[in-house]
Amino acid sequence: MRTSWADSVSNSAAEIAISDKNSLPRPTRSTYVPPHLRSGSISDLSGPVSGTNGGSRWTGSDGGGTKPELRRQGQANSYATAGRDAAAAGGGGGGGRNNRSGGWDRREREVNPFGNDDKIYDIKQNFSEQENSGINFDAYEDIPVEVSGENVPPPVNTFAEIDLGEILNQNIRRCKYVKPTPVQRHAIPIALAGKDLMACAQTGSGKTAAFCFPIISGIMREPYAQRSHVGRTVYPLGLILSPTRELSCQIHDEAKKFSYQTGVKVVVAYGGAPINQQLRELERGVDILVATPGRLVDLLERARVSLQAVRYLALDEADRMLDMGFEPQIRKIVEQMNMPNRGVRQTMLFSATFPREIQRLASDFLSNHIFLAVGRVGSSTDLIVQRVEFVLESDKRSHLMDLLHAQRENGNHGKQALTLVFVETKKGADSLEHWLCMNGFPSTTIHGDRTQQERELALRSFKSGKTPILVATDVAARGLDIPHVAHVVNFDLPNDIDDYVHRIGRTGRAGKTGLATAFFNESNLSLARPLAELMQEASQEVPAWLTHYASRAPYGGSKNRRSGGRFGGSDFRREESIGKNLDYYSGGNSGNAYEGLVDIAGGYAPGVTSAWD
Numbered sequence: 001m002r003t004s005w006a007d008s009v010s011n012s013a014a015e016i017a018i019s020d021k022n023s024l025p026r027p028t029r030s031t032y033v034p035p036h037l038r039s040g041s042i043s044d045l046s047g048p049v050s051g052t053n054g055g056s057r058w059t060g061s062d063g064g065g066t067k068p069e070l071r072r073q074g075q076a077n078s079y080a081t082a083g084r085d086a087a088a089a090g091g092g093g094g095g096g097r098n099n100r101s102g103g104w105d106r107r108e109r110e111v112n113p114f115g116n117d118d119k120i121y122d123i124k125q126n127f128s129e130q131e132n133s134g135i136n137f138d139a140y141e142d143i144p145v146e147v148s149g150e151n152v153p154p155p156v157n158t159f160a161e162i163d164l165g166e167i168l169n170q171n172i173r174r175c176k177y178v179k180p181t182p183v184q185r186h187a188i189p190i191a192l193a194g195k196d197l198m199a200c201a202q203t204g205s206g207k208t209a210a211f212c213f214p215i216i217s218g219i220m221r222e223p224y225a226q227r228s229h230v231g232r233t234v235y236p237l238g239l240i241l242s243p244t245r246e247l248s249c250q251i252h253d254e255a256k257k258f259s260y261q262t263g264v265k266v267v268v269a270y271g272g273a274p275i276n277q278q279l280r281e282l283e284r285g286v287d288i289l290v291a292t293p294g295r296l297v298d299l300l301e302r303a304r305v306s307l308q309a310v311r312y313l314a315l316d317e318a319d320r321m322l323d324m325g326f327e328p329q330i331r332k333i334v335e336q337m338n339m340p341n342r343g344v345r346q347t348m349l350f351s352a353t354f355p356r357e358i359q360r361l362a363s364d365f366l367s368n369h370i371f372l373a374v375g376r377v378g379s380s381t382d383l384i385v386q387r388v389e390f391v392l393e394s395d396k397r398s399h400l401m402d403l404l405h406a407q408r409e410n411g412n413h414g415k416q417a418l419t420l421v422f423v424e425t426k427k428g429a430d431s432l433e434h435w436l437c438m439n440g441f442p443s444t445t446i447h448g449d450r451t452q453q454e455r456e457l458a459l460r461s462f463k464s465g466k467t468p469i470l471v472a473t474d475v476a477a478r479g480l481d482i483p484h485v486a487h488v489v490n491f492d493l494p495n496d497i498d499d500y501v502h503r504i505g506r507t508g509r510a511g512k513t514g515l516a517t518a519f520f521n522e523s524n525l526s527l528a529r530p531l532a533e534l535m536q537e538a539s540q541e542v543p544a545w546l547t548h549y550a551s552r553a554p555y556g557g558s559k560n561r562r563s564g565g566r567f568g569g570s571d572f573r574r575e576e577s578i579g580k581n582l583d584y585y586s587g588g589n590s591g592n593a594y595e596g597l598v599d600i601a602g603g604y605a606p607g608v609t610s611a612w613d
């Protein structure tokens, strides 16, 4: 089966336009009560509360009683009509939950996350804008897709085919998303069918929306009795965990856009920022909590958050969340904090890389999941031009300087393009930043020793172009979606090829092209082979000297991940699947997706956790 993000965009544009005119296929009966119209006095759960859905009764975590009887989402509930009516009635003010009145306070105004840019684009204008902004949909043609698991729902080609509801569809248009990306095409129907999902797709390919849309849509269908708080404890229905503070903030910002005017309330909690402010925000109501694990544990221990009502759990950068640095904390959150068991809640794991060992570990958190790989697991996107240069440790600074000078000369009006420089240590980051500034290159840093305020300031200053060079440790390697990053320099290469994949993935996003340069020397020998393979696979020019090192080097820099072939097998269960009844399909250029499958190495190195939250 062939997949592409772009096939017949114009057709899809027409389809969406038609669908908008006629509105989405609507159920004949409206059962949905939108969150901001749910004004019943059900928020105080001091006594048993009847669910609307077959009489589940439960009390809050601290009041004893039985757990909420959680229904797996997936049935085609009707909400579109009511959603539209709600939008009209609510006048756009989704509002928050007011614990004084016990209901949704409609007086509270929802800040428009689209700001001045709030236009619901017609599809023609939208499409040409995307073209103008450089998004190249054709870049996603021919991406091979592998899906395995039981009863896999078919992918969709357009957002119009998915029953997300009119308000969410409007927000998708506000975001100027014309077509679902390949991962969205496959993952959204799977998630909407209530299935657990392990999804792997290349950096910058739209995974955030792929897990946010189904969660928001699912919560919009929830019966109101389960949207509650008891005293000062809040009970989110959706929980999204990510490894860094900045990434959590970014997911929160995105989710707020997607959920605008739906009445679904998204709150973020992360370390390094004053907890009181976050507590106040939580008290005003939360449907989806986006959090870093450390701060979440703190909130759980203070009994300010209960996970008892969680129906949707998403781990972004899931392989990082489950590696040695984070795994105990995640296990504690998922298994020891009253969260509904797997199979009761719906669990979705997303990343661009998924080492086999981590997949195996992750299956502890999943129930009969579907595995989805868009592109080969752990591959880099072809949109990034990768260069690797042999540079001695002592020459790195002058070499970087040459690159930056050349870039400035070739840049628009002598302007420095946004460049992200990765180094190994926090001290190294500070020292390089100082040196760059002294040499006329305005720079800033982001790493784990800086205060959260400094980190946020640095990111803003970089994004705005005020300091167009950002020197960073791995804290900025994953997930951050910074528009217009033209160049990623691996001043110090990481030890693990997956980290390299995430780092270079800060450029070449959403169909745009980017450049990545790596400084390689003898201290990076263990990376020679996986790096050469990765580059080859992405049709990059591999220097002869790297091939030479690769042939001599032991296989390293990997967490048991490499499979042979252009598109190798990746669902670890397939190797252990005798007797398991997995549906399986693959698409794209490759024939049998498992041809040439070779398990090359075992084990994985301890995660570098110092810079992480």
Ligand SMILES: Nc1ncnc2c1ncn2[C@@H]1O[C@H](COP(=O)(O)OP(=O)(O)OP(=O)(O)O)[C@@H](O)[C@H]1O
Residues within 6 Å of the ligand: 176, 177, 178, 179, 180, 181, 184, 201, 202, 203, 204, 205, 206, 207, 208, 209, 351, 352, 478, 479, 480, 481, 505, 506, 509, 510
């Ligand atoms: N359907 C779409 N159409 C156009 N742009 C999209 C679409 N979906 C997502 N995007 C944009 O693509 C960019 C990358 O998306 P996102 O950050 O979710 O990528 P990702 O796959 O999570 O990357 P990473 O692996 O680095 O975390 C974002 O700017 C997002 O707004």
